[in-house]
Amino acid sequence: xxxxxxxxxxxxxxxxxxxxxxxxxxxxxxxxxxxxxxxxxxxxxxxxxxxxxxxxxxxxxxxxxxxxxxxxxxxxxxxxxxxxxxxxxxxxxxxxxxxxxxxxxxxxxxxxxxxxxxxxxxxxxxxxxxxxxxxxxxxxxxxxxxxxxxxxxxxxxxxxxxxxxxxxxxxxxxxxxxxxxxxxxxxxxxxxxxxxxxxxxx
Numbered sequence: 001x002x003x004x005x006x007x008x009x010x011x012x013x014x015x016x017x018x019x020x021x022x023x024x025x026x027x028x029x030x031x032x033x034x035x036x037x038x039x040x041x042x043x044x045x046x047x048x049x050x051x052x053x054x055x056x057x058x059x060x061x062x063x064x065x066x067x068x069x070x071x072x073x074x075x076x077x078x079x080x081x082x083x084x085x086x087x088x089x090x091x092x093x094x095x096x097x098x099x100x101x102x103x104x105x106x107x108x109x110x111x112x113x114x115x116x117x118x119x120x121x122x123x124x125x126x127x128x129x130x131x132x133x134x135x136x137x138x139x140x141x142x143x144x145x146x147x148x149x150x151x152x153x154x155x156x157x158x159x160x161x162x163x164x165x166x167x168x169x170x171x172x173x174x175x176x177x178x179x180x181x182x183x184x185x186x187x188x189x190x191x192x193x194x195x196x197x198x199x200x201x202x
Contacts, residue, residue: 001024001025001028001044001045001046001047001070001102002021002024002046002047002048002080002101002102002103002104003021003046003047003048003049003050003073003074003075003076003078003080004047004048004049004075004076004077004078004079004080005048005075005076005077005078005079006020006103006104006106007019007020007021007024007048007075007103007104008020008021008075009104009131009133011133011181011182011183018182019075020075020104020131020182021073021074021075023131023182023183023185023186024102024103024131024182024185025070025073026186027102027129027185027186027189028044028066028070028100028102028189029063029066029067030186030189030190031100031186031189031190031193032044032062032063032066033060033063034190034193034194035193036058036059036060036062036063037060038197039058040058040098040202041056041057041058041062041097042056042057042062042063042066043055043056043057043062043066043093044066044069044070045085045088045089046070046073047080047081047082047084047085048075048076048078048079048080048081049075049076049077049078050073050076052069052070052073053069053088053092054066054069055092056093056097080103080112081112082101082103082112082113082115082116082117083112083113083115083116083119084112085101085116086115086116086117086119086120087119089120089124090119090120090123093124094123096123096124096125097123097124097125098124098125098126098127098193098196098202099120099124099125099126099127100126100127100128100129100189101116101117101126101127101128101129102129103128103129103130103131104130104131105128105130105163105166105179113128114169114170114173117170117173117175118173121173121174121175125176125196125201125202126174126175126176127175127176127177127178127192128170128175128176128177128178129177129178129180129185129188129189129192130177130178130179130180131180131181131182131185132163132179132180132181133181163179167179176192176196178192
C-alpha cells in the first residue's frame with residue numbers, strides 16, 4: 001500500500017471527504033476479509049514514507065492484524081520507492097502469491113515502478129491497482145463552452161492519454177492492472193480477485 005504524497009488527494013472538497021489513502025485502505029481491508037474467508041493467507045506491506053509489515057497468515061485474525069498495523073497511518077510527503085518495496089516482498093514471501101500494488105500512479109513514478117513489477121513477476125502474480133482522480137472524468141464530460149473549459153478538457157485528455165500509454169506498458173510486462181476512481185476500487189479489487197480465483201490462476 002502506497003502511503004506517499006499522491007495518496008492524500010481527495011475527490012471531494014467536503015471536510016469529511018475520504019482521501020485516496022482512506023479509500024485504498026478500505027479496499028485493502030475488504031479484500032483481505034474476502035480472501036481470508038476463501039482460505040487464502042493475507043498480509044500487508046506499506047511504502048512511501050511509512051514502513052509496516054504484516055506477514056501473510058491464513059485466518060480472519062490476519063485481517064485484524066492488518067487493521068491494527070495500519071489504522072493510524074496518514075499519507076506522507078514521501079515518494080514511493082516501488083523497487084525497494086518489491087525487494088522487501090521477495091524475501092519473506094518465497095512461494096508464489098498474488099501481490100497487489102495499491103497506489104495512485106503518476107508518470108514520474110515509472111522509474112522505480114517497472115523494475116519493481118519485473119522483479120515481482122519472476123515469482124508472483126502481480127496486480128497494479130491505481131486510483132484515477134474523479135475530476136478527470138468530470139473534465140472530459142463537461143460541456144466545452146469557454147476557452148478555460150477547452151483548455152481543461154484538452155489537459156485532461158492529454159493526461160489520460162499518457163496514463164493509457166503507461167498502462168499499456170504495464171500490460172505488456174504481464175502485469176494485470178486496474179485504473180479506477182477511488183469509490184469503485186473496493187468492488188473492482190474484490191471482483192478481480194474472485195475472477196482470478198475462479199479461473200484457477202491463484
